[in-house]
Amino acid sequence: MRQRAGLRLLLGQRLNNLISLTRLMEFEDLVQRYDKSRMVDLILSSPLEFEEYxxxxxxVSLPPSVAGVRMPGEWKSIVVLGMGGSAIVGDILRSYLLDRVDVPVEVVRDMRIPAHVGEGALLIAVSYSGNxxxxxxxxxxxxxxxxxxxxVTSGGMLGQLAAKVGAAIYELPSGRPSxxxxxxxxxxxxxxVEAAGLAEPVNAREAAAKAREVVEEIRGDPLGSRPARIAAELDGKVPLVYSYQPYSPLGLRLKTQINENAKYHAFYxxxxxxxxxxxxxxxxxLAAPYHAVFVRGSKEPEELTVIIDYWREILGERGVRASELRSSGGGRLSEYLELMVLVDFTSYVLALMRGVDPTPVVTISRMKKVLEDRLHVSVHLRREMEELLSRH
Structure with a gap:
C-alpha cells in the first residue's frame, strides 16, 4: 500500500512537472511572438533593480541651494510633479508616508501647481523623458x-533645467518604456525624502525579499502563476479594480498597466x-461582462475586510466573479514591491493573451505629435525655460 501511495505521489509530481514545463514552453513562445523588446525581463528584474538604484x-546629495533658494530648515510640504507612470511613484510616496510624517504630500498631475506651493516646498519633478x-x-x-x-529623469529639458539651476538630478536608466x-x-x-530629513532610511535588500520570492515563483511556472490566472479571468471581461489606503497606488497601477500594456479598458x-x-x-x-480584482495588503482594518466581503457578496449576486492580488507582509515598502511585480505581470500576461505587444503606446505618441504639430510645445517650453534661466 505504501509503495503504491509513493508511486502515485511520484507520478503526480512528474505530471505536475511536465505540465509546468509545457506551460513554460508555451509562455516563451508567446513572449517571442508578441514581446519584441522583452518587457518581461524588466518586470521580473524589478526587485533587483530597486536594490541596485x-x-x-x-x-547623490541635495545641494545647499537651488536657483538661489536655500534648502529650508523645516519643510512645509512635499510636492511630486508627474504624469502617467511618472506620477504613480508620487502616489506611492504619499501612501508610504501617510501616517509617518506631519508634512503634507501632494501629487500634481497638471501643468499648474496649487497656490500654496512656493518657499519651503520640496518640489520633486519626475519625468522619465525629461520632456x-x-x-x-x-x-x-x-x-x-x-x-x-x-x-528625477533620464535627461531631456528637465535634466537641462535642473543642471542650470543647480538642482540634484537622480538620473534614470534610459532607452525603455517610462x-x-x-x-x-x-x-x-x-x-x-531621506536626504531631506523627512523619512527614516530603509533596508532595500530586506524590503525587496518578498518580491524576489514572487519573481522566482513566476519564473518557475509563468502561466500557472497567480497573476497569469487572474489575467485569464480578465480576458474578454471589463476589469474593475478596487483597493484601499495605503495600497491604493497599486490598485491604480493595475488599471493603468492594463491600459498601456494590454491596450485594454480597465477601471479603478x-x-x-x-x-x-x-x-x-x-x-x-449589467452594461458589460465584468471581472473584479481586489488589490489588498497582508493586514487591513476589520471594517475593510467586512466591506470587501460585502462587495464579493453583491458581485456574486450579479454573477460577477472576483479575484484578488494580496501581498504577504514584511512591511509597507516590502508589500509595495511585491504588489508591483504581481500587478505588472498580470497586465503583461493579459497583453500576451490578447496577442498585443506590451511596449508600444501608439495612441499616446500620436497625441503628443498632435500637440507638437499644432502648438509647437517644445519650442514654447524651451523659450519659457530660457526666460526663467535668464533671471537666475
Missing part, C-alpha cells in the same frame, strides 16, 4: 515661486469611497 542614489509638457511647466512655475527643486522605470523612480524618491475605484457611489451601479442592469 537605491544603492546608487545614496551617492513631459505638464511636468516641465509645473516645475518652472515652482522654481519661479521659490520651491526647492529636485529632478512605466517600466518605476523601481528606480521609487528608489530615487525614497532617497530624496478606491474603498471605502466606492461604498458611497459606485456600489449602487450593481442595482442596475
Amino acid at each position: 537605491f544603492e546608487k542614489y545614496g551617492e 513631459t509638457m505638464e511636468t516641465l511647466k509645473a516645475a518652472m512655475e515652482g522654481v519661479r515661486r521659490g520651491a526647492y527643486l529636485v529632478a 512605466r517600466t522605470a518605476l523601481p528606480p523612480m521609487l528608489a530615487a524618491i525614497l532617497r530624496i 475605484a478606491e474603498l471605502p469611497e466606492a461604498d458611497h457611489n459606485e456600489v449602487m451601479g450593481w442595482e442596475g442592469g
Whole structure:
C-alpha cells in the first residue's frame, strides 16, 4: 500500500512537472511572438533593480541651494510633479508616508501647481523623458515661486533645467518604456525624502525579499502563476479594480498597466469611497461582462475586510466573479514591491493573451505629435525655460 501511495505521489509530481514545463514552453513562445523588446525581463528584474538604484542614489546629495533658494530648515510640504507612470511613484510616496510624517504630500498631475506651493516646498519633478509638457511647466512655475527643486529623469529639458539651476538630478536608466522605470523612480524618491530629513532610511535588500520570492515563483511556472490566472479571468471581461489606503497606488497601477500594456479598458475605484457611489451601479442592469480584482495588503482594518466581503457578496449576486492580488507582509515598502511585480505581470500576461505587444503606446505618441504639430510645445517650453534661466 505504501509503495503504491509513493508511486502515485511520484507520478503526480512528474505530471505536475511536465505540465509546468509545457506551460513554460508555451509562455516563451508567446513572449517571442508578441514581446519584441522583452518587457518581461524588466518586470521580473524589478526587485533587483530597486536594490541596485537605491544603492546608487545614496551617492547623490541635495545641494545647499537651488536657483538661489536655500534648502529650508523645516519643510512645509512635499510636492511630486508627474504624469502617467511618472506620477504613480508620487502616489506611492504619499501612501508610504501617510501616517509617518506631519508634512503634507501632494501629487500634481497638471501643468499648474496649487497656490500654496512656493518657499519651503520640496518640489520633486519626475519625468522619465525629461520632456513631459505638464511636468516641465509645473516645475518652472515652482522654481519661479521659490520651491526647492529636485529632478528625477533620464535627461531631456528637465535634466537641462535642473543642471542650470543647480538642482540634484537622480538620473534614470534610459532607452525603455517610462512605466517600466518605476523601481528606480521609487528608489530615487525614497532617497530624496531621506536626504531631506523627512523619512527614516530603509533596508532595500530586506524590503525587496518578498518580491524576489514572487519573481522566482513566476519564473518557475509563468502561466500557472497567480497573476497569469487572474489575467485569464480578465480576458474578454471589463476589469474593475478596487483597493484601499495605503495600497491604493497599486490598485491604480493595475488599471493603468492594463491600459498601456494590454491596450485594454480597465477601471479603478478606491474603498471605502466606492461604498458611497459606485456600489449602487450593481442595482442596475449589467452594461458589460465584468471581472473584479481586489488589490489588498497582508493586514487591513476589520471594517475593510467586512466591506470587501460585502462587495464579493453583491458581485456574486450579479454573477460577477472576483479575484484578488494580496501581498504577504514584511512591511509597507516590502508589500509595495511585491504588489508591483504581481500587478505588472498580470497586465503583461493579459497583453500576451490578447496577442498585443506590451511596449508600444501608439495612441499616446500620436497625441503628443498632435500637440507638437499644432502648438509647437517644445519650442514654447524651451523659450519659457530660457526666460526663467535668464533671471537666475
